[in-house]
Amino acid sequence: MVRSLAVLAPALAAFLPAAVAHPSVAAGVESRTVAPLSCQLFGDLVSPWWLKACQSYLDLVVIDLRSADEYAAGHIPGSVSLPFEPVSAWSQMEGSLLLNMPPSAELFATLGSIGVSNPSPATKIVLVNGVADPAFPQAASPRVATTIKYAGISEGRVAVLNGGFLAWVEEAYPTTTVVPTPAAKTYTAVENRSFLVNTEYVIANINKKSQGIYLIDGRGTAVYNGSVLEQWASRPGHIPSAVSLPAPNIWNADGSWKNPLELMAQLRGAVGTVGILQARTTGKFVVYCGVGGYASSWYFTLTRILGFENVVMYDGSYQEYSSYANGTLPVEV
Numbered sequence: 479m480v481r482s483l484a485v486l487a488p489a490l491a492a493f494l495p496a497a498v499a500h501p502s503v504a505a506g507v508e509s510r511t512v513a514p515l516s517c518q519l520f521g522d523l524v525s526p527w528w529l530k531a532c533q534s535y536l537d538l539v540v541i542d543l544r545s546a547d548e549y550a551a552g553h554i555p556g557s558v559s560l561p562f563e564p565v566s567a568w569s570q571m572e573g574s575l576l577l578n579m580p581p582s583a584e585l586f587a588t589l590g591s592i593g594v595s596n597p598s599p600a601t602k603i604v605l606v607n608g609v610a611d612p613a614f615p616q617a618a619s620p621r622v623a624t625t626i627k628y629a630g631i632s633e634g635r636v637a638v639l640n641g642g643f644l645a646w647v648e649e650a651y652p653t654t655t656v657v658p659t660p661a662a663k664t665y666t667a668v669e670n671r672s673f674l675v676n677t678e679y680v681i682a683n684i685n686k687k688s689q690g691i692y693l694i695d696g697r698g699t700a701v702y703n704g705s706v707l708e709q710w711a712s713r714p715g716h717i718p719s720a721v722s723l724p725a726p727n728i729w730n731a732d733g734s735w736k737n738p739l740e741l742m743a744q745l746r747g748a749v750g751t752v753g754i755l756q757a758r759t760t761g762k763f764v765v766y767c768g769v770g771g772y773a774s775s776w777y778f779t780l781t782r783i784l785g786f787e788n789v790v791m792y793d794g795s796y797q798e799y800s801s802y803a804n805g806t807l808p809v810e811v
């Protein structure tokens with residue numbers, strides 16, 4: 479199934495220069511009580527311009543995922559701190575499987591404490607990440623977006639600030655050290671696991687490319703081909719038949735998303751035109767990585783930026799696969 483262009487429009491809007499989309503600002507319109515029309519273009523990626531222009535008109539919860547120290551040194555006015563690392567409300571950070579979805583009761587309580595209610599279509603969430611190389615901070619926002627989806631919030635209510643905190647600073651927009659005190663709300667929902675798959679599912683879908691089912695490995699090529707072993711993997715290599723699609727290539731050097739045509743070209747390089755056509759109809763993309771950050775980055779990019787619907791994520795990822803059944807499952811190098 480193909481998502482309509484109307485659904486994709488907000489994603490594309492994040493790539494437009496602000497001056498084109500918002501001529502009224504250039505004309506010096508300052509005091510208004512009605513939100514600019516462009517504030518309805520919420521979704522997927524938002525620009526610093528959009529956030530600054532629309533923050534006061536909408537019921538937005540802006541969440542800063544950088545470390546507590548970075549937040550304390552200066553942050554976007556009104557944003558609340560909920561760091562992705564080292565201790566995280568967003569993912570399991572200890573135990574046998576790293577970065578798996580957290581227990582939903584704790585997550586619901588955390589979301590309520592920062593002023594997110596559910597159901598409440600009005601409240602929207604904007605995620606703000608740091609930027610670094612390797613791109614782990616960039617992956618934090620899409621990881622949290624998938625965690626929020628798991629928490630039962632519909633995707634249309636969550637966006638990522640394109641380029642993260644760095645993009646805000648590049649615009650010379652104000653930062654503050656004032657810490658807001660959000661009014662706590664009640665958050666109740668049913669967790670949504672429908673886009674998460676387990677090891678049995680992955681095993682059953684090895685070597686199914688002829689049916690349009692592609693296992694997509696989001697780790698770097700040296701990890702994929704087995705020349706580098708990550709600390710959480712018990713054996714080098716990748717899941718048999720998986721194609722390599724390194725997630726660090728999703729972003730430009732400044733941490734912003736590459737444009738959709740470039741991203742589509744990367745995908746075509748990995749699965750071919752046939753794979754893309756199949757995924758638009760009866761096929762499926764199964765994304766995984768080392769522990770779940772880069773898998774989430776492709777999950778977000780494929781579903782939200784490129785409009786694919788048939789995408790699932792292997793939350794346990796290669797950490798779980800490589801040690802499953804006492805490490806007896808086949809791997810490829």
Ligand SMILES: *[C@@H]1O[C@H](CO)[C@@H](O)[C@H](O)[C@H]1NC(C)=O
Pocket residue numbers: 630631632633670671672673
């Ligand atoms: C759960 O996720 C599925 C798959 O993306 C989606 O179709 C469904 O609408 C979601 N359910 C809720 C309650 O958000």
Ligand SMILES: *[C@@H]1O[C@H](CO)[C@@H](O)[C@H](O)[C@H]1NC(C)=O
Pocket residue numbers: 699700701703704705
């Ligand atoms: C594995 O990938 C790395 C990084 O791209 C490359 O330098 C290396 O030559 C590759 N090794 C093999 C055996 O393909």
Ligand SMILES: *[C@@H]1O[C@H](CO)[C@@H](O)[C@H](O)[C@H]1NC(C)=O
Pocket residue numbers: 803804
């Ligand atoms: C894993 O190894 C343990 C100890 O040798 C054994 O008892 C168990 O049956 C094995 N499990 C699987 C799934 O092979």
